[in-house]
Amino acid sequence: MKKSTLMRVAKVLGRSRALLACSMILAASSVLLSLYVPILFGDAIDRITEEGIDFGIIFGFLLRAGVIAAITALLQWAMGIINNRITFETVRTVRKQAFDNIERLPLKYIDRHAHGDLLSRVISDADQFADGLLMGFSQFFTGVMTIFTTLGFMLWINPKVAAVAALLTPLSIFVARFVAKNTHSLFKTQSEIRGSQTALIDETVGGAKVVAAYGYRERSRERFRKINRELEITTRKAIFISSLVNPTTRFVNALVYAAVCLVGAMTVISGGMTVGMLSAILSYATQYAKPFNEISGVIAELQNALVCAKRLFELIDEPAEPSDENLPELSGISGNVEAENVRFSYTEDKPLIRNFNLKVSPGQRVAIVGPTGCGKTTLINLLMRFYDVDSGRISVEGENIAEIKRSSLRRGYGMVLQDTWLRTGTVRDNITFGKPDATDDEVLAAAKATHAHSFIKRLPNGYDTVIGEDGGNLSAGQKQLLCITRVMLSAPPMLILDEATSSIDTKTELRVQRAFEKLMKGKTSFIVAHRLSTIMTADVILVMRDGNIIEQGTHDELMSKNGFYAELYNSQFAH
Numbered sequence: 001m002k003k004s005t006l007m008r009v010a011k012v013l014g015r016s017r018a019l020l021a022c023s024m025i026l027a028a029s030s031v032l033l034s035l036y037v038p039i040l041f042g043d044a045i046d047r048i049t050e051e052g053i054d055f056g057i058i059f060g061f062l063l064r065a066g067v068i069a070a071i072t073a074l075l076q077w078a079m080g081i082i083n084n085r086i087t088f089e090t091v092r093t094v095r096k097q098a099f100d101n102i103e104r105l106p107l108k109y110i111d112r113h114a115h116g117d118l119l120s121r122v123i124s125d126a127d128q129f130a131d132g133l134l135m136g137f138s139q140f141f142t143g144v145m146t147i148f149t150t151l152g153f154m155l156w157i158n159p160k161v162a163a164v165a166a167l168l169t170p171l172s173i174f175v176a177r178f179v180a181k182n183t184h185s186l187f188k189t190q191s192e193i194r195g196s197q198t199a200l201i202d203e204t205v206g207g208a209k210v211v212a213a214y215g216y217r218e219r220s221r222e223r224f225r226k227i228n229r230e231l232e233i234t235t236r237k238a239i240f241i242s243s244l245v246n247p248t249t250r251f252v253n254a255l256v257y258a259a260v261c262l263v264g265a266m267t268v269i270s271g272g273m274t275v276g277m278l279s280a281i282l283s284y285a286t287q288y289a290k291p292f293n294e295i296s297g298v299i300a301e302l303q304n305a306l307v308c309a310k311r312l313f314e315l316i317d318e319p320a321e322p323s324d325e326n327l328p329e330l331s332g333i334s335g336n337v338e339a340e341n342v343r344f345s346y347t348e349d350k351p352l353i354r355n356f357n358l359k360v361s362p363g364q365r366v367a368i369v370g371p372t373g374c375g376k377t378t379l380i381n382l383l384m385r386f387y388d389v390d391s392g393r394i395s396v397e398g399e400n401i402a403e404i405k406r407s408s409l410r411r412g413y414g415m416v417l418q419d420t421w422l423r424t425g426t427v428r429d430n431i432t433f434g435k436p437d438a439t440d441d442e443v444l445a446a447a448k449a450t451h452a453h454s455f456i457k458r459l460p461n462g463y464d465t466v467i468g469e470d471g472g473n474l475s476a477g478q479k480q481l482l483c484i485t486r487v488m489l490s491a492p493p494m495l496i497l498d499e500a501t502s503s504i505d506t507k508t509e510l511r512v513q514r515a516f517e518k519l520m521k522g523k524t525s526f527i528v529a530h531r532l533s534t535i536m537t538a539d540v541i542l543v544m545r546d547g548n549i550i551e552q553g554t555h556d557e558l559m560s561k562n563g564f565y566a567e568l569y570n571s572q573f574a575h
Contacts, residue, residue: 042276104320116199125308132305143291186238335362335524367535370544414487418499434490
């Protein structure tokens with residue numbers, strides 16, 4: 001799995017081939033120049049003889065070393081800019097792919113996964129991936145080049161001394177391998193726990209009022225403490241093991257330096273090389289060992305980055321909702337809806353809707369009632385094709401909705417749910433969401449029809465008042481009125497009202513019901529209601545229980561049967 005993730009990262013990086021080539025050229029150039037400086041210092045030392053010191057020549061060496069150091073710094077600065085660009089272009093690409101796929105994912109995936117975990121993947125994991133990638137570019141490539149180039153210089157100066165350094169190198173590689181193997185699983189667990197923590201925070205903040213109202217604060221804190229403790233333990237283990245690298249590799253590096261010193265000194269005494277060459281090779285021994293410290297430190301970050309990249313790629317690879325680009329558009333919608341032998345379940349072991357049949361004529365008002373969990377909202381999800389049926393078919397105007405474009409189907413419906421949905425923007429933006437080209441007069445007429453105009457004009461900037469996703473200081477009833485106004489403005493041929501007036505006071509509800517009477521005139525309407533008083537005038541009432549329609553008829557017909565509907569009705573109105 002780790003290899004496949006590396007291949008994916010390499011594939012994404014392949015889009016920046018030119019910048020990668022520039023980075024590697026700059027890295028190689030800066031390494032070569034920085035390694036040329038010890039040779040200059042060695043030559044300068046060799047010019048110090050018993051006969052005297054030639055300060056002019058030595059100054060020339062120092063001047064050349066200073067110029068080379070300045071050029072090296074400039075190359076490293078340019079390399080840093082290029083590495084930053086490569087890193088953040090790569091992360092931007094991956095993050096965009098992840099977000100684009102979220103937009104294409106079926107709703108069942110969104111429903112089954114914690115929103116906080118999705119946020120963690122796209123935001124936190126992408127940032128961790130960027131940090132690891134940047135460190136990899138900045139230190140890993142340069143470190144590897146330094147190791148091989150330094151070893152080459154040492155072989156050129158004295159193969160015997162270079163062999164001593166090379167023979168002790170596997171110790172550092174063994175330490176790095178040991179750490180990489182043990183930290184990968186820990187960082188993977190850390191990333192998963194971080195996703196759970198983000199999900200809990202998102203859930204708690206989003207439901208802050210519910211948490212406070214039901215005294216859930218202490219239990220919420222306890223859940224957070226438990227997850228935080230797990231994250232602390234996992235992170236501590238990961239950091240502890242990864243922190244073993246530096247002191248261990250430093251010890252190995254000290255052994256390498258001591259061995260090079262010993263062998264080099266003996267070689268100088270025997271006349272195998274000069275003191276200046278020994279100075280250069282000792283400098284190379286230090287530079288040769290240093291990247292092992294850096295690379296081993298980078299490995300932990302790279303492990304974390306790869307784990308985060310894997311989580312991002314998992315999201316990107318999640319199968320998207322099947323494309324419907326080549327399917328025909330649904331046009332001329334009048335409101336003919338039919339369900340034939342529909343079966344559906346969220347999980348295979350728990351069947352919900354079984355052998356469901358329904359035929360609705362244009363302009364009919366269909367009320368759907370029943371106890372909680374009987375499948376009312378599920379039926380709405382199937383009508384809108386947020387979920388696909390397991391078997392059977394649902395058709396609109398005789399067309400199987402599985403064989404037409406989803407967008408054309410959904411444009412035929414107007415939805416008002418019990419849970420209001422608003423987006424960050426002005427009040428006007430929220431009302432015109434379904435009809436962006438609406439004129440101000442049309443917006444005003446829709447708002448007056450739903451009795452929302454009276455409170456909108458009292459807002460600081462009227463229709464131009466900016467509100468957030470939570471509706472800001474608007475009451476639950478006011479937010480619901482905005483959602484109703486949105487549907488009133490778009491005036492679709494079919495309506496779905498799921499407890500659409502549940503948050504509105506009785507007086508306003510009567511007014512809105514009258515507005516709905518006008519809106520629903522001649523339109524097929526599906527009304528999900530718990531308050532049976534709101535659906536007594538429906539053309540047909542479907543009584544659902546355990547995913548099946550057990551009774552069907554008008555209010556009077558169902559009451560005369562004295563069945564389950566009558567039982568529900570009497571439970572609400574019996575004194």
